[in-house]
Amino acid sequence: MDGDGSPPAQPIRGEMAERIRAYDWTATALGGAETWPPSLKATISLILGCGFPMIALWGRNLIQVYNDGYRDLMGLKHPAGLGQPTRACWPEVWHINGPIYERVWRGETFTFEDAVYPLTRSGSLEDAWFTLTYSPLRDDSGEVAGILVTLFETTARxxxxxxxxxxxxxxxxxxxxxxxxxxxxxxxxxxxxxxxxxxxxxxxxxxxxxxxxxxxxxxxxxxxxxxxxxxxxxxxxxxxxxxxxxxxxxxxxxxxxxxxxxxxxxxxxxxxxxxxxxxxxxxxxxxxxxxxxxxxxxxISAWKAAQEEVFRLRDEIAQAALHESEERFRALARLIPVLLWRSDETGQHNSLNEAWLAYTGQTLEQSQAGGWIDAIHPDDRAKAGQVFRAGREQQRLIEVQQRIRRHDGHYRWFLVRQAPIVDAEGQVTQWIGAAMDIHDLHDLQERQSVLVAELQHRTRNLLGVVRSIAHQTMVQTGPTERFREQFNDRLAALSRVQGLLSRSEQEPITLRTLIRTELEALGGGDFADRIHVAGPLVRLRKASVQTLALAVHELATNARKYGALTTENGRLSVTWRADRDAFGGGSLLVEWIEEGIRRPRDAQSRMRRGYGRELIERAMPYALNAKTRYELGETRLLCAIELPLGERFGEMSTA
Missing domain, CATH: 3.30.450.20 (PAS domain)
Structure with missing residues (x-):
């Protein structure tokens, strides 16, 4: 069979080749043939194509796989010996072979000439002599994984x-x-x-x-x-x-x-x-x-030449498999858009993908022998070194977040992971590492922390406003049904403000939006022909929205209950204009004018002493540095609010 487990173009023929193909290897420690490593497949192809008696003993159980020449030496032990641990097949010589196998497993090679073995291969114990060589078989990572025995019988001689x-x-x-x-x-x-x-x-x-x-x-x-x-x-x-x-x-x-x-x-x-x-x-x-x-x-020149050819072919196959593995890693590394590298068991780099070299601007030589640490942010190097050393010592997954310098000197955050690759004996043979750019996610997390802090601040302020509304309303109404009605009404206005604030990241809050929202909430659409709203585009800062919205709500509520919107001839005009100065600042003048009003004397008294007027004349100057004027006549109401443009209140835009 080929090194990749697929049938070759011209399959090796012979009884043992057919038996090996038909054998149920899943019942042995080797597992199914499709899972065999390339080194084992190459060894089996090698012995099947050799005319000398040869047997491969694979794995710590020393599972037997042999060719036709070795079959002729087994006598009655064939075919049961195929796939059988060698100790179970040849117990009569285990006291001889056992110590030899242990030394070969440690990498030694032995040759014995005319060595005597007491064998039971024809039903009875008999002495047989062999000239044979024991040599180690190595897996794809270079570790001993089995034993190759090449021999010919010299009993007759x-x-x-x-x-x-x-x-x-x-x-x-x-x-x-x-x-x-x-x-x-x-x-x-x-x-x-x-x-x-x-x-x-x-x-x-x-x-x-x-x-x-x-x-x-x-x-x-x-x-x-x-x-x-x-x-x-x-x-x-x-x-x-x-x-x-x-x-x-x-x-x-x-x-x-x-x-x-x-x-x-x-x-x-x-x-x-x-x-x-x-x-x-x-x-x-x-x-x-x-x-x-x-x-x-x-x-024995021909025999030695055959033995050397066996070793040459084995090494050639191993080198070809290693080269193929390297090519596969490089091809995969070129396809994946993350920084990849492969290190030896000591952690020294020996292979990096194009993405690492292109991002850092390092050459392959500069990144070797710990040179990659130069691309790490100076504040992150000590932690990175500690994490990598601990991971290698404990042979476990390494994970750390660190900043890596781009070729233009700019640092970006990366999630770095490095995992060990172990062989069948549990020994680390190499490390595979990857670094993924998480800079945008890192910035998003920082922004999220800022937003959470701002939300907590707003929540505390909002609770303060609610307590103030409750206190002021209670002072004016007492614990009555009127208190419940006015308190719920003002909480609804506050809720609308929070709705505008929740969408402010995607939809900036403008003065026109705030005024329209309050008027429509009080049924302003029913009086559209009697309401005039006009002014330039003014974007409001979040800190100013809450106080201004409550003031507009109080004015709109009074207009609906006691003012211009209670009579057929009443008119409401809400306009504003902005004046800029030479320093980028200026002021915004908002005028709320109601005409054609007719108020009972008790309503005028309430307006003169109400929460809304107190909010406009006292709270707004304090919170927004505003200047206010409130004039209430028999048929006309004028409320003028002058606000400073700039950092504290908002900005005007002609967009």
Whole structure:
């Protein structure tokens, strides 16, 4: 299968490839094949395409996945061994393999030649010999995630060698016992031994030690070569090893032969020999034979080349997967309109998107090794550093609000988050971070705080006005039905004012709007032909609306109950004009004129002493710095209010 889990254009064929595709992996610790990481998929594709027996042990449970060559070595343990933890499949050798697996999991690689394993693969326990290599398999993040075992069975050769050695031992004992009597039989046995040796495809040689006067081994000479060895060396019997192959000194082979001869301890070694007529990899076993050594040498150049190709392909696949991951991150980073970055496990930046570089004006080099902190507002750097250090130490999500400098020197508020990416072992391998512009939201929150404070201030003022209205009305009416009527009427006027104030952000309050609102609330539409309202556009400041609205309400109420709107010939005129001075200030004159009124004497008395007149003549001068004039005659009423334009009251606009 391909590295991305999809079937390749030309799928790998063979029994094990089909079995792996058909196997229900969801019943194992590996999970469904569609969830496998690219490194596992690449490893399986690799072993299925290799002619050597290979098995991959994946995950801490060491789940078995093997190729056709390994299947032939399993005997009756196949097919149950596929997808099975290796300890459950091979319990008889766990005491051997268990410690090896632990060291390989820590990153070590081991090669064993002719290692013996007691196996139960044909129904009974039997010894088998293998030449094998254990090497770590790493996941996409470079951590060890499994073990690759490459091997071939050498049981037949080992048994043949053992039989040969046993035969040599019997022959040697017999030779020593009968050396004086059986010279002829010795020669026949030598011929027989050579014939046996010639049947081997490996190079088999016998060397005799050459000693100086002190008994020190100074050379070896050939005693015997099999046919395979002669095809390489030619006829070399009796020749000096050091003269014919001086490279054995440089490669340590001469010292090995001396040690085996002197200690009797056999030696097995894998070497690359590039001397004389040789250029390749060889596996050599040396055992003591008389005063010398017998060696069996097998060329393993093809096997080593295959092993190196396996590792090369594995690394190539891993690099390709890493490159693909990098490209995906860069493509995603270019699409997302936020500042993105990716850091290594220590928190040092190693990749940023175009948005960060374009916004800050930094180069990629300037942002490395903590250089990004220069783009943070000086007042926010200490907090940012503390939050990031704590997050990395605790391996948790990092979140902080901070100001980041734009390339033009302007700072904007950002919501910054950075999250850890962990591997299967729970270790942080990298950090992914993003910064989102929340400057407008931050300003809105500050404005909201100001508005809430203003609302609280207005509410306190409004409660003060309500208490004042209640007190003044009670003074004039006492706790009677008339008090309830007038108090509710004035609260309704106050409510209308609050309605205008609530819409003032979207719809500025004008003097004309305020006057029309009060007149229409008292039924002014029924007297539209007798009411004249005129004047320029004047926008009122919020602080002045409440007091002015209550004054207009009192005037309108009196006009409706006692004034010009109570008679058929009555007329009401509300006009205003503004005078500007050279300093941007000036004054606004509002004139309320009622003509054609006829009032009972008690009504005139109430108007002279009423709440409305007190509001106009006392409250407005105090609250708005106004100048007022109130003239009430038998048929005419004039109320003139002069207000200062500017910061305290309002402004005139011709728009």
């Amino acid at each position: 080992v048994l043949a060698d053992r039989a040969l050695r046993e035969s040599e031992a019997r022959f040697r004992a017999e030779l020593e016992r009968q050396v004086q009597e059986r010279t002829a039989e010795l020669q026949a046995s030598r011929d027989l031994l050579k014939a046996t040796m010639d049947s081997s495809m490996d190079m088999i040689q016998v060397f005799e030690a050459v000693r100086d006067a002190s008994g020190e081994i100074v050379d070896f000479q050939w005693l015997l070569n099999n046919h395979t060895s002669e095809s390489r060396y030619g006829e070399v019997s009796g020749q000096s090893l050091l003269e014919r192959n001086p490279g054995v000194v440089q490669e340590g082979i001469f010292d090995t032969f001396k040690r085996v001869t002197e200690t009797g301890q056999p030696s097995m070694a894998e070497r690359r020999y590039v001397h004389e007529q040789f250029d390749g990899w060889f596996f050599q076993c040396a055992v003591k034979l008389g005063d010398g050594v017998a060696t069996t040498t097998k060329e």
